[in-house]
Amino acid sequence: MVNGMRVSVVSYVTLMLCAFSLVLGVAIVQAENSQPVNINTATTKELKTVPGIGKVIAERIVEYREKVHLFAAVDGLLNVKGIGAATLEKIRPYVTVEDATH
Helix, strand or coil, rough: CHHHHHHHHHHHHHHHHHHHHHHHHHHHHHHCCCCCCEEECCHHHHHCCCCCCHHHHHHHHHHHHHCCCCCCCHHHHCCCCCCCHHHHHHHHHHCCCCCCCC
């Protein structure tokens, strides 16, 4: 039983170290992408780098921008299907609005 217990502890520690490394890696990638994403010019791929924006929402942002109009303010994202107040507050630090000429 002692050997089995030792293996369990080692497995648990290894698992925890892997999880920590993954979380740290994600944090580093997000820190490297510290410049806010311009929602008036960003591609779907660029929008997907924003925490809280996946493929579908990124596509909807681009579609809204192309079919309706450029965003005058970040709050305009509330007009995009799937983005509510909670999501907007989550992504607000990572996005910005500038017109296409900047």
